[in-house]
Amino acid sequence: MMGLLDYFKTNKSSSASIAKERLQILVAHERSVRGQPSYLPQLQKELLEVIRKYIDVDQDAITVNFEQDEDRETLELNIVVPDNPTKHT
Amino acid sequence: MARIIVVTSGKGGVGKTTTSAAVAMGLAKKGHKTAVIDFDVGLRNLDLIMGCERRVVYDFVNVISGEALLNQALIRDKHCDLLYVLPASQTRDKDALTQEGVGKVLEDLSKDFKYIVCDSPAGIEKGAHLAMYFADDAFVVTNPEVSSVRDSDRMLGILSSKSRRAEQNLESIKEYLVLTRYSPDRVKLGDMLSVDDVQDILSLHLLGVIPESKSVLSASNAGVPVILDEKSDAGQAYEDIVARYLGENRPHRFIEEKKGIFGKLFGGK
Numbered sequence A: 001m002m003g004l005l006d007y008f009k010t011n012k013s014s015s016a017s018i019a020k021e022r023l024q025i026l027v028a029h030e031r032s033v034r035g036q037p038s039y040l041p042q043l044q045k046e047l048l049e050v051i052r053k054y055i056d057v058d059q060d061a062i063t064v065n066f067e068q069d070e071d072r073e074t075l076e077l078n079i080v081v082p083d084n085p086t087k088h089t
Numbered sequence B: 001m002a003r004i005i006v007v008t009s010g011k012g013g014v015g016k017t018t019t020s021a022a023v024a025m026g027l028a029k030k031g032h033k034t035a036v037i038d039f040d041v042g043l044r045n046l047d048l049i050m051g052c053e054r055r056v057v058y059d060f061v062n063v064i065s066g067e068a069l070l071n072q073a074l075i076r077d078k079h080c081d082l083l084y085v086l087p088a089s090q091t092r093d094k095d096a097l098t099q100e101g102v103g104k105v106l107e108d109l110s111k112d113f114k115y116i117v118c119d120s121p122a123g124i125e126k127g128a129h130l131a132m133y134f135a136d137d138a139f140v141v142t143n144p145e146v147s148s149v150r151d152s153d154r155m156l157g158i159l160s161s162k163s164r165r166a167e168q169n170l171e172s173i174k175e176y177l178v179l180t181r182y183s184p185d186r187v188k189l190g191d192m193l194s195v196d197d198v199q200d201i202l203s204l205h206l207l208g209v210i211p212e213s214k215s216v217l218s219a220s221n222a223g224v225p226v227i228l229d230e231k232s233d234a235g236q237a238y239e240d241i242v243a244r245y246l247g248e249n250r251p252h253r254f255i256e257e258k259k260g261i262f263g264k265l266f267g268g269k
């Protein structure tokens, strides 16, 4: 009986350990976007549309980072251009 | 000057009102004049848990709108002379609370009370916002369950950015974890998050763990805060929490599963 309990206790795929893992990922993500301006997702979407008029990039080729320190806010834009960019038509 | 404590969670039904009633009673029983305020306008419940529902004449909203004096609305607890309840309105909606009005009531109470416990409604809207806005300390009530932990984390974000202390660049709100409805045997079986799991995510100062307990329902049936049920596990756990908050160093209890009859016979303690 003890052996069985110990098995459950240390079993890495117990439902509690799955819950913990999911929470760690989710909470880390939510903390990273916290405090960012609410227009950010829309900005990212529209930028992507504009760029796609000229270059054939992936959906996730753009990352927009917002950073805030003591006296200034920076908006960092990262676009991954494919090796062989073709115009999207 | 009073110390203002908000009991908050984001998620509903996790034990905020149970905790507010118990903590307020515990502080008063330790000799501190304490007021407990129900911020759940439209859905008041604290009066029932405190057992003073039949003595409500005026409420928080009446005081804010100038229809009653604070002294007329405060209800003195029947078990403890140092404890007063300020009930929420049952008929008005949450827009009846204003930041200015709440600030004024808290300021007036501060002159006379040592602790003011604010029982927050669920959610992150106006009532919850006003309940936490003026706080010095936050008791974040969390159940060992994914959505509750996530909401607690969101609430921590709000406490550190939208409160008076955050807006005025004052020392930040002191945040404490109150983990409630904990079942050590389910934790042991691996189907409930453990205190350590929750702490790995939230990393707060752990004020205490309240076990899942039948005594909470009995206490609410009777309209007596569970902390007065001194024989119950939940009552003792809340007593520990109050003592720790006041600076006492007590080892944590109720985290390990209860020993059954065999454990008692053969396990020592």
Ligand SMILES: Nc1ncnc2c1ncn2[C@@H]1O[C@H](COP(=O)(O)OP(=O)(O)OP(=O)(O)O)[C@@H](O)[C@H]1O
Pocket (backbone or CB within 6 Å): B009, B011, B012, B013, B014, B015, B016, B017, B018, B019, B040, B045, B120, B121, B122, B180, B181, B182, B210, B211, B212, B213, B214, B216, B217, B220, B234
């Ligand atoms: N430790 C506990 N053991 C067993 N039941 C509990 C415990 N704590 C709270 N409960 C029960 O959970 C329910 C919700 O508790 P409570 O009203 O205190 O939560 P709340 O967070 O104030 O809810 P709301 O968000 O609706 O205001 C009640 O039925 C209460 O009896």
Ligand SMILES: [Mg+2]
Pocket (backbone or CB within 6 Å): B016, B017, B018, B040, B045, B119, B120, B121
């Ligand atoms: Mg409540």
